[in-house]
Amino acid sequence: MTWNRYGATPQDGDLVQLVGLRHKHFLITLKTGGEFQTHRGVIKHDDLIGKPWGSQVFSHNGSPFFILQPSFSDLLKYTPRATQIMYPKDIGFILLSMGIGVGSTVLEAGTGSGSLTAAFANAVGDEGKVFSYDVKEATQKIAIKNLEKLGLAQRVSFKVRDIEEGFDESNVDAVFLDVPNPFDYLRQVRAAMKTGGFFGTLLPTYNQVATLINALRQADFGFIDVCEIFLRYFKAEPQRLRPTDRMVAHTGFLIFARPMIIDHSILEGAEIIAAGASADDDDDNQPPY
């Protein structure tokens, strides 16, 4: 089973997106001789294998379907889930903001359904490594299956543990926590990552974010950024171009920070802020973008 990103045509074993009437989407794995049953009829896999991406095919009773190469975002949308998952709008910004790319070592908790794990594994390539912790074994098993389906599981070390007990790794480039109380684990996070590295987390409420900022300052994390990503889709109709009626109003706040080495015998309180390691509340302070 593979995610065929480069080939001009779908092949046996590839993940394929079929889009039928009224934009009904299906994700299937092609198998020579196989059949896909929908309420709009049966489609033979052999009719799809070797057809150019973007072609139209018809089920046995004449219903039309398009064959599309799934994007990474499409794959995440279909991911079976046991927990709330990370949304593509947040994942994209996390990857860029935390400098995660080919060769990076990334540590995360909790694994959850593996949506973010898959994005990390995809980004770090064969040269990088992802370490993913979750306290719930059953949940992590679902994530492992999801990553196996995408051909990415071999880039990840999955570990079942309450991160209160700490991590096995040290000097990793980036740590992301998607747990309700990241402020309780900053000591463990610092021990696992290189100083100056990238720390990130997502929290749904203001209260949690405020608690986290205090804890980050206590633990000598600097360059704290708090932001929220809004994504608004439009109806792609030139004659009545306008936003769609509904949107996802809130997923969570993203918080990023860097573990610094601060000599408290030299820098204290306001001086740490003045040194740039902590944002002040000046309205003229320019956001990064």
Ligand SMILES: C[S@@+](CC[C@H](N)C(=O)[O-])C[C@H]1O[C@@H](n2cnc3c(N)ncnc32)[C@H](O)[C@@H]1O
């Ligand atoms: C919201 S889910 C993570 C979703 C994941 N980022 C994704 O994209 O699919 C939160 C996960 O954190 C795990 N978790 C919560 N507290 C934990 C802890 N102290 N140690 C390890 N895992 C924890 C939960 O079991 C749950 O699976």
